[in-house]
Amino acid sequence: MAHFPKPAEGSWTQHYPGLGTGPISYRDSFDPHYWQQEIDSIFTKEWLCVGRVEQLSRVGSYFTKEFEWANRSLVIVKDQGETIRAFHNICRHRGNKLVWHDYPGEETSGYCRQFSCKYHAWRYALDGSLVFVQQEEEFFDLDKENLGLVSVACDVWEGFIFVNLDPQPSQTLTEALGDLATGLAGYPYGEMTQRYNVTSKINSNWKLFIDAFVEFYHAPILHQQQSTSEEGQKLAAVGFEGLHYELFSPHSMVSSWGGMAPPADPRMVKPMENFLRSGLFGPWDKPAVVDNNENLPPLVNPSGHRAWGIDSFLLWPNFMILIWETGWYLTYSYWPDSPNSHTFESSLYFVPPETSSQRVAQEYAFSVFKEFALQDANTLEATQSMIETGVVDTFVLNDQEVLCRHHHAAAREQVAAGRRPDSYPWMPAEVSA
Amino acid sequence: MSTPLALPEEFADLAQFEDWALETWRERYEKRLASTVEEMQALYDAITPRIEEILSYCDRHDLAALPDEVRNLMFLLFSLCEASLPVEIWRQPRVPDSGAADLTMVAEPRL
Numbered sequence: 001m002a003h004f005p006k007p008a009e010g011s012w013t014q015h016y017p018g019l020g021t022g023p024i025s026y027r028d029s030f031d032p033h034y035w036q037q038e039i040d041s042i043f044t045k046e047w048l049c050v051g052r053v054e055q056l057s058r059v060g061s062y063f064t065k066e067f068e069w070a071n072r073s074l075v076i077v078k079d080q081g082e083t084i085r086a087f088h089n090i091c092r093h094r095g096n097k098l099v100w101h102d103y104p105g106e107e108t109s110g111y112c113r114q115f116s117c118k119y120h121a122w123r124y125a126l127d128g129s130l131v132f133v134q135q136e137e138e139f140f141d142l143d144k145e146n147l148g149l150v151s152v153a154c155d156v157w158e159g160f161i162f163v164n165l166d167p168q169p170s171q172t173l174t175e176a177l178g179d180l181a182t183g184l185a186g187y188p189y190g191e192m193t194q195r196y197n198v199t200s201k202i203n204s205n206w207k208l209f210i211d212a213f214v215e216f217y218h219a220p221i222l223h224q225q226q227s228t229s230e231e232g233q234k235l236a237a238v239g240f241e242g243l244h245y246e247l248f249s250p251h252s253m254v255s256s257w258g259g260m261a262p263p264a265d266p267r268m269v270k271p272m273e274n275f276l277r278s279g280l281f282g283p284w285d286k287p288a289v290v291d292n293n294e295n296l297p298p299l300v301n302p303s304g305h306r307a308w309g310i311d312s313f314l315l316w317p318n319f320m321i322l323i324w325e326t327g328w329y330l331t332y333s334y335w336p337d338s339p340n341s342h343t344f345e346s347s348l349y350f351v352p353p354e355t356s357s358q359r360v361a362q363e364y365a366f367s368v369f370k371e372f373a374l375q376d377a378n379t380l381e382a383t384q385s386m387i388e389t390g391v392v393d394t395f396v397l398n399d400q401e402v403l404c405r406h407h408h409a410a411a412r413e414q415v416a417a418g419r420r421p422d423s424y425p426w427m428p429a430e431v432s433a
Numbered sequence: 434m435s436t437p438l439a440l441p442e443e444f445a446d447l448a449q450f451e452d453w454a455l456e457t458w459r460e461r462y463e464k465r466l467a468s469t470v471e472e473m474q475a476l477y478d479a480i481t482p483r484i485e486e487i488l489s490y491c492d493r494h495d496l497a498a499l500p501d502e503v504r505n506l507m508f509l510l511f512s513l514c515e516a517s518l519p520v521e522i523w524r525q526p527r528v529p530d531s532g533a534a535d536l537t538m539v540a541e542p543r544l
Binding site: 194195196197198199200202225270271272275276345353354355356357359360362363364366367368370371373374375377378379381 | 458481484485488489491492494496499503507510511513514515517518521522523528529530531532533534535536537538539540541542544
């Protein structure tokens, strides 16, 4: 018995003909050849989110990004004109890594007036131009004009900084974001600058962690103990149903209920949650900037349900934005280190607290979030190791796992095309009819 | 004899938990993993009955300019956030089944 309405076709999955309902292979999550094809067809062709404009607070602020999976290191900087630019992190003289601190392989951030190479002190302005060569007269026919840093396509949407490793991206960032470019615009992301940023090395393919975060079918079971025992048993017995699923291929979203903030009955939650008025769903008291959710972006809370709790958007290929009813947001990135490992990166963004109580409520929300993330992360290693045995070759997905089915299919389509395809073989029924 | 942890006079007795007055999440998490549930229960039992009083005391100060003794009190509350999870849910220091999973804090708000 469904608690929330499904599309006329009877299921979210069948609402998208061509997506199929049969078992799927997970060979795409450990095959080394396929992984390399994903790098070549997806990760080096798509716009990838690397951070927020608030990380580059003034002219000369920079951070580096290590893309070992593509054998690339980038430096992202705010230049003299306050434009955010990205460059390959390599000195044009003899190829030394330009920006690093202590350990060449580790990411770093900071502030400078110019970039100066540690090796022979070649210097570059913030816009990448070569401005100083040590003992310049010793060189032969040096063309400084053409020895600036090698630039990388870089653009900003709603304060999120994206780069594209393709020297000539086939789409602009706005084109690539499609319906999400306007559908997620206007949320007060820029007011939510209180940031917790964590990373973790995960022994699973990058897609497996996306699987875990585009379905909530697992939540009442894997995380059962994180509720009070009575509430946990109740949630497990009921199971999970999404309020709404939607594909904006290759992007997608799931909307979920979550009436726990504040709970209808204080006995439903742990004592600390009542003490601090906070929990997994974040601090219970909404910040003023979200205007009591009266002006949400058009694609947020599409069902308009009164029990709405959270929307989770996958911005293809590896970036997620989660917007919570309680007035904060969360991002996830998944960087494909190898066929069976990835780096998971997450940031929690809150409106800066005005009081100590608000500060502690945010700290507690982070602490609880992290317990869930640790449970999820370790389960993935258990999944990865077993699918790699090949003992079972195909796996069944239910209707609440429609987005898992979709993003694996989208990756296959893109690998087959070698680039983002012009269209996908599944469309909403009303469009294809 | 070393100086006891600076705390507001009303809460001076919490100085016995000075090991928990830690500035970064990583330090607090490691302290949690290195503690027993009984030790964390003691912190929980000492703070939670007075938590409203402690929060309203802290709220009377400007968050951007907390005096040292209030900052220390806040660090104890942050540690309580960590320690309450083993106490209220897990009954063990680690998240069950979390194995080798770990998080690196790259950036966090500081007091």
